[in-house]
Amino acid sequence: MTDSAPQPTPKRIAALSDPIPTQPPRSQWLDVWDQFKQHRGALIGGITFLVIILAVLVGPAVWWVDAQYLPKGREFINLRDTRPIYVALWDNAAKVDWAHPLGTDNLGRDTLARMMSGGRVSIAVGLTAMLLSILLGTLIGVVAGYFRRMDGVLMRLTDLFLALPLLPLILVASLLFRETLSAIFGVEGGVFVLVVSLIGITSWMHTARIVRGDVLALKEREFILAAQSIGTKPKYLVIRHLLPNVMSPIMVSATLGIAVAIITESALSFLGFGFPPDFPTWGRLLNDSVDRMDLYPERVLWPGLAISLTVLSVNYLGDGLRDALDPRIRGR
Numbered sequence: 001m002t003d004s005a006p007q008p009t010p011k012r013i014a015a016l017s018d019p020i021p022t023q024p025p026r027s028q029w030l031d032v033w034d035q036f037k038q039h040r041g042a043l044i045g046g047i048t049f050l051v052i053i054l055a056v057l058v059g060p061a062v063w064w065v066d067a068q069y070l071p072k073g074r075e076f077i078n079l080r081d082t083r084p085i086y087v088a089l090w091d092n093a094a095k096v097d098w099a100h101p102l103g104t105d106n107l108g109r110d111t112l113a114r115m116m117s118g119g120r121v122s123i124a125v126g127l128t129a130m131l132l133s134i135l136l137g138t139l140i141g142v143v144a145g146y147f148r149r150m151d152g153v154l155m156r157l158t159d160l161f162l163a164l165p166l167l168p169l170i171l172v173a174s175l176l177f178r179e180t181l182s183a184i185f186g187v188e189g190g191v192f193v194l195v196v197s198l199i200g201i202t203s204w205m206h207t208a209r210i211v212r213g214d215v216l217a218l219k220e221r222e223f224i225l226a227a228q229s230i231g232t233k234p235k236y237l238v239i240r241h242l243l244p245n246v247m248s249p250i251m252v253s254a255t256l257g258i259a260v261a262i263i264t265e266s267a268l269s270f271l272g273f274g275f276p277p278d279f280p281t282w283g284r285l286l287n288d289s290v291d292r293m294d295l296y297p298e299r300v301l302w303p304g305l306a307i308s309l310t311v312l313s314v315n316y317l318g319d320g321l322r323d324a325l326d327p328r329i330r331g332r
Contacts, residue, residue: 035324042320045313052310056119065100067117067280071108079108084298102302106292115302118280122262123310125195125281129261132200134207134254141211142238142246146219155212158205167267170198174273191275195268199261207253214246248325255318259311266307282307 036042071079084103102111144154174194182190218224219242227237262282268274269283277284282303289299 032324036320039320039323041316042323045316045320048309048313049317052119052306052313053123056116056123059116060113060120063113063116065110065113067109067113068278069109076108079104081106081296083296084111087298103296103298105288105299111299111302114280114285115282115306118282118285118303119306121192121275121279121281122265122283122307125192125199125265126258126261126310128196129199129203129265130254130257132196133204133257133261134250136200137204137207137253138211138243138246138250140204141208142215142242144208145212145215146234146238146242151212154208158208161202161205164202166202167264170202170264170268171271171273173198174268187276188279191279195265195274199264203257203260203264207250207257210249210253211246214249215242218242218245248322251325252318252322255314255321259314259318262307262310262314 070076079100082100082104085098085101087103100110100112102115104110105114140154140158144151144158177194178191180190181194184190185193224237224241227241232241265274265281266283266286269281270287272287275281275284277288285303286300286307289296289303293300
């Protein structure tokens with residue numbers, strides 16, 4: 001009887017000897033938030049934008065003055081062209097009106113109430129037009145990047161829109177469709193639909209090009225090829241695998257799109273092609289203040305400052321989101 005050869009001692013697998021985790025894995029969004037907090041400009045911009053939104057939304061609940069109220073008779077004479085408190089206190093000849101801290105315009109309407117009402121309209125236009133442009137840009141970018149047959153047609157369409165003079169095109173379209181939409185949705189509603197549609201339809205091109213480039217790179221990755229090899233339909237492949245991986249540039253484009261939409265709406269209102277004169281927006285307030293800027297320069301200050309702060313804060317917010325959502329930058 002022969003002895004059997006000794007069996008070799010099995011080696012311990014390193015992965016099996018690791019300690020059992022006692023806590024759930026750290027969320028990726030916590031890493032994003034940690035990176036975002038390190039960007040001081042983005043943090044200040046986000047807080048500033050949030051304060052502006054709260055001011056225009058909650059402010060009218062505190063300041064009950066009607067933005068479109070027109071005084072008459074003796075009240076009109078007393079309220080017409082009153083100066084802000086800080087100007088009246090500096091100039092002894094000016095009348096101090098504590099009921100209107102930012103003064104009134106040439107028709108006796110309260111400037112503070114019109115600033116808050118105009119802010120609601122301008123920010124609503126910016127957010128809605130941004131959503132429309134992001135939806136169009138994402139759809140066209142994904143289709144062009146994933147389906148090779150559609151790439152040439154959609155990219156030539158994108159180049160065509162990029163080559164068009166957008167502001168004159170928007171002005172002409174505003175003149176052509178204003179009356180039709182106003183008859184359907186009312187004066188303010190028709191102008192809102194018109195302005196949002198024009199801004200959204202003419203600002204999707206950069207998002208489409210960015211999304212297309214990312215989709216072209218992603219569809220050659222191993223996890224996409226593995227999903228295709230097991231028979232995943234293109235619809236589910238786009239929804240479950242491609243779109244979640246291009247959310248970072250889409251969110252950055254969304255924040256920057258808000259700024260572009262607000263500036264475009266302000267330009268239209270300033271040129272007189274936006275909302276009607278009795279419906280305040282920040283651009284309309286600027287337009288109404290230009291004629292009397294020599295006598296009352298402070299009327300240009302507040303709407304211009306509101307537009308500048310909103311656009312600047314949104315731009316810084318977009319920069320911070322870009323750095324926080326990019327895994328190649330996060331952690332540096």
